[in-house]
Amino acid sequence: MKHFKLRLAIASALAITASLVYAETTDITVGVTLEPPHLDPTGAAAGAIDSVVYANVFEGLTRFAADGSILPALAESWTVSDDGLVYTFSLHSGVKFHDGSSMDSGDVKFSLDRARADDSTNAQKALFSGIDTVEALDSTTVRVTLSAPNGAFIFNMAWGDAVIVAEETIADAKTNPVGTGPFVFTNWVQGDSITITKNTDYWGTPARLNSATFKFISDPTAAFAALMAEDVDAFPIYPAPENLPQFKADSRFQVLIGSTEGETILSTNNKMPPFDNVKVREAMSHAIDRQAIIDGAMFGLGTPIGTHFAPHNPDYVDLTGQSNYDPALAISMLADAGYPDGFKTTLKLPPPSYARRGGEIIAAQLREVGIDVEISNLEWAQWLEQVFRGYDFGLTIVSHTEPMDIGIYARPEYYFQYDSADFQQLMVDLNAATDPDARSTILKAAQQMISDDYVNGYLFQLASATVANANIVGLWHNAPTQATDLTAVYWND
Amino acid sequence: MKFLQIENLNLSIYGMGILKNVSLSAEKGEIIGVIGESGSGKSMMAFSVMDLLPTGTERSGRIALDGQDLLTKTEAQMCAIRGNDIGMIFQEPMTALNPVKTIGDQVAETVLIHGNASRNKASQIARDTLNRVGLPAEQFPLSRYPHELSGGQRQRVVIAMAIALQPKLLIADEPTTALDVTTQAQILDLLKKLVAEDGMCLMLITHDLGVVAELADHIVIMKTGEVVEAGETHALFRNMQHPYTKALFEASSHVPDKGDARAAEPAPLLEVRDAIRDYVLPRKTVFGKQGSFRAVNKVSFTLTKGENLGLVGESGCGKSTLTRAILGLEELQGGEIRINNTTVQAGTHMPRELRRKMQVVFQDPYGSFNPRHKVARLVAEPFHLLEVELNGAERRKAVEEALIEVGMQPLDADKYIHEFSGGQRQRIAIARALIIKPDLIILDEAVSALDVSIRAQILDLLADLSSRLNLSYLFISHDLSVVRSVTDRVMVMKSGEIVEYGVTEAVFTNPQHAYTKTLIAAAPSLHDALEKEND
């Protein structure tokens, strides 16, 4: 009894402190699964960097909006020459870096030239490879000349890898990033958290939060516990879909479900027998029950896809019918392809749970049609080494989270090694086309082509689930890029 | 009613009877000797008085100390009596002291625990008591730790702890068994002196008749938990009634029949010339010179065929090292050991035919055999030394013959060693030594661990085998009386050197070296004790 009273006393004390804090909340703690290796988005591929600094600390010429569309950012407006080769950007005036220096066309020229230089360590160097020259016409005007037309150029400039940085501060950006965004980098407790605070000198609409802390919680259990214990206020891209029903049932929380740019596919080594046989790949596609994978691995979260394209994109074509679940058909097709007794192959899985869980389910499904799959779980680094660069794999599961990345099918050296001259031509045409209708037609044809060739097993579009305190307003539902845009977030008291 | 009066004491452990109707008594200032072989219950009797028995024991009868029945005391009351009214000394001085406390603290604790004095006063008493037991302050400050003392010195500390509060009763349970003869004599003298000074009653428990005969006023002889005979020391020995007493008496002064004097073959069997054995000591400093310790220093002697040679010395004198060198188990750093004119070399270099010439019997009848093997395999182990190993029936026959030779049954070959008593094991050990018919058997303290009556039988067996098979013995012992009774010639060893070497009787009756004299004087002798009394 005594204990019970004590417990009550503690509980109420906690409640009081909690409510006191609530009264005027202008700070937020956001959970993120991965700690960034460093904070220079132009120096590594880690999405973890973008999820902290994108839009908050660093800004590019353009930026992604919550729905995936492209908005102007540091560039107020731009014009494109008729031949599609010359882009002229006019920048906002009066933009200042966090160190007080002003941002002008010189910084833009520096940033773009640096990213495409020979010794560049930019992870998405290809985004800039079409740039021929960058000229600073005056302090707020920049002219970019391309060597060939590129319909996606404005889109490319919205990537985190294309943010504008200053020459004076870039050397230290890995530990002390200096950008132009509405938040200023303040502190990094390595292994634990990063804190950013409001930029009072911001050129645009100022942020409503005074400070934000990104807490690194890689373990899904820990993420669950941290949310439940209200140690973190929001968790974008929440890693354990199995817990969502509990959050939904709890009035303290809101669960925002949206989509991401992540096409989750069963990547298939197109050069490795028997996968070099399109019949085998087709047979395999019928052995896979997408809904079971979405239910089993993602607890129902995710949209089935039949090709490598995001379903929320207006140009998406639903081709799931071409690879409907039909194990009997799969068996007979395998027999036709010369594998009546199936075959053995490897399935190499990177760490995320969609891959690990999905892999187990796919292995079980393939086993049903006679394909003996040996699973090996890999760390990312091993996956990159063995699968991505070593081509040493039969199958793997990975979510391709880059937006509009169907172009990878035009790269024969790309790890799944799809080598189709027709498809490569399609992409050349796509880049040359600036007319939206023409682009749409080409994109649809491209989707159809890779679906017909059964290049990979197309599983589902990765959903994004954000769990947050019910009083938080302004978080993104979708995840068009890896970012935690806090510019418009506030507490609804 | 005497000062200490034990009446009809019965003791059982988990229902098994250990003591049966034991009665004895003693007055203050008296020494009462309790004698018995192992298993006679004499130690249990002592622990009954202290009430320090293992769990599961039950006592009945009466133990009265100064008229108070100890059996009726509570544990708390007994704590007040122990150390205050009754002190006790144990057999094994090496383990009887707490290794992590200074001797001063441990002696003073006796005083402190009974609340008799302040801390300062207690250390003063400890100091005085240590002085009394012969550990003067200059060499033995109170801050000494037990490991810095020798066995005899530690036993003195234990005595100091027991007498610090001048108890009325002192119980000494085999207080000198673990000590060398010279030390033993000193400790016995000390006890005698303390009893006289303090007017204590001393209960001296021992297996050694010689020890009690010299010291005790009264003697109680125990066998399997019962008192078989008791009385005033000399009266008892003069007029022994019980057959066990007689047997004990006979056995402890037993001289085996050496048989006919054999024709002394001049041929030397074992020759040791200037043998030197050095042990390397651990480096004292990282780069300093490595020190060494000379365990055997220029030892020379010859053992002729058919001869029984004794080697006597106290622990640490180097006799075991010498034995191991002769057996080819350790290398010499100088000199030479030859058997039948062939040099012994340590390690596996030693040829089989050389090893076949000699065998060994060790002291501990329990540790000499691999407990996992049957007797047949144990006894047959030396067959390994034959050029062609015997198998099957031949092997079995040889084993049985060897067993019969030492007075065992052929069927014993199929048993495990734990089924035998200590004496039987020593017989089996001799059978193992005999089986490949060696010329020389080294007996390394071969009878030291045995009770006197068993020891007598084994000595007879050895004498018999020696004369029948024309065996030679190198007989190594710390026990002078045993060596005297069985050997032709004897060597006395001290600090790695042979200090005296001669015909046994001559050495014993007319020792030349001072050390030999001390040794002989220190050895408690039943006969001497009785004769002294008669004079």
Place this chain on the structure above:
Amino acid sequence: MSFLKSTLRNRSFMIGASFAALFIGAALLSYLWTPFDVTKLDIPHKLRKPNAVHWFGTDHFGRDIFSMIMVGARTSIAVAVVAVGIGIILGVPLGLTAAARKDSLLDEVIMRTNDLVFAFPALLIAIMITAVFGPSAINAIIAIGIFNIPVFARMTRGAALSLWTRDFVLSARVAGKTAPRISIEHILPNILNLLIVQGSIQFSLGILAEAGLSYVGLGAQPPLPSWGRMLAESQTMISFAPHLAIFPGIAIVFTVLGLNLMGDGLRDLLDPRLRQARK
């Protein structure tokens, strides 16, 4: 006969042995029969609570947890047994050799290498090994096995050293037997008891280590069920499907408990000192 009787009377041995037998039995039985096929997924029936059909419920893929625990016992026991086997097969000869040639350079090298292995926190080496060779049951075995080698080597050396001073070994040396032969004939049989006791303890530690490695994803790989991985996978669901974590956890606890109790019991039964005292 009396040994059998005292065995039956030794409570901790009997309790421990029955736990251990239960799980070893389950593991063996799983080769012939399990209530459900553990490689078959049944996603529509996922996360069922324990019921009459699925005694321990089903997991997030609809697999029968009872069956998975049976097969998981196989993995745990196989990994632990082989790891202990490696420890004994390599460690005991090393220990015997070191003891036979005490203070030699060889002894020094063996013992210092042992110290070196001891200095590495066990899991760290396992992580490093699996990082190099990839996670698998085999590598888990190697990682755990490496740690068993010095344990057995050290124990063997210690016990053998004291035996080397015993008179019966001296007799064998007088009989001209070589050190390897003495080690096999005289030393080994006399440390067998210690080996059995130590073996049962290492066995239980091996089960725990396997669970730990599987938990961090370095043990047996799917689809082979393993207790540690079952726990790891259940972790995010523990708040709404606790049976996923409770049953494998209990399986580990009971197996380890059983083996430890058995080891304690064996120690009492096989210790000649205690046996004599009991007489």
Place this chain on the structure above:
Amino acid sequence: MLRYSLKRLLSLGLSLLAASAVIFLTIEIVPGDPASYMLGINAQADTVAALREELGLNVSAFERYISWVGGMLTGDFGTSYTYRTPVVDMIGDRIMISLPLAIYALSLSTLIAFPAGILAASKRGSVTDVSIMGATQVGVAIPNFWFAMLLVVVFSINLRWFSAGGFPGWDKGLIVGLKALTLPAISLALPQASILARVMRSALIDTMNEDFVRTARAKGLSKRQAMWRHALRNAMIPVLTIIGLQFSFLIAGAIIIENVFFLPGLGRLVFQSISQRDLIVVESVVMLLVFAVVIVTFIVDLTYAAVDPRLRGRS
């Protein structure tokens, strides 16, 4: 005593050198390239090569070993490949969590184990003894990560007494910091305490059977007095040995437990660095942990001498 320490210190140095070679060799053959990990799946080959150059990965392994060991001797552990900060700073931050956690857990286990072991030994065979020993058997058998999971469910999710993990930083105050380490320390301490209590009990019982305890009893000490004054200090020798050995297990356990409670300690750093192929961090952390184990063994050796005068005399 001094000479004894020096000799131990020398062999300690040699084992550390050997350990460093083993660690470096093992980790150098780990497949995976930190540069390509950092640049991700869309990076071009020339970019990766540029980064390798920048990270100093293109010199021979031997040169890297020499500069690594040489650097460590001067307190320079190199620069993290992925974080681009000095490794020594990263370790410095992490150790402020791992070390207090280890000490907390060790103190907890000692505080539980000593009284439990002493109580069980002094009431040998009683219900108390049997229940304590039964509890320790279970404690030894429970995997600490599972225990940690159960603790989180009960105390964080249901009762919400403790946070489920994470570390707020020591700047928030000692109490706040210790509170965050409480559940991890308990889950680490449980098996340790169980083992320690068992060792304490059996060491005490063994010592109580020693001759010198009987001597003490003959002086008039009660059983209790004999235990406290004589047996306990002698029993400390095996107990100390176990504490020393346990330290290694504690570190191993901490690696897992830090992951369960997402504490930014050395254990998590090593896991994270392995998956990022941040080899130099892995090497340095493993080396540091080995160093810690060796040092603790050394300290335990010195403590023996404090407890046992026989070792003091051996100089």
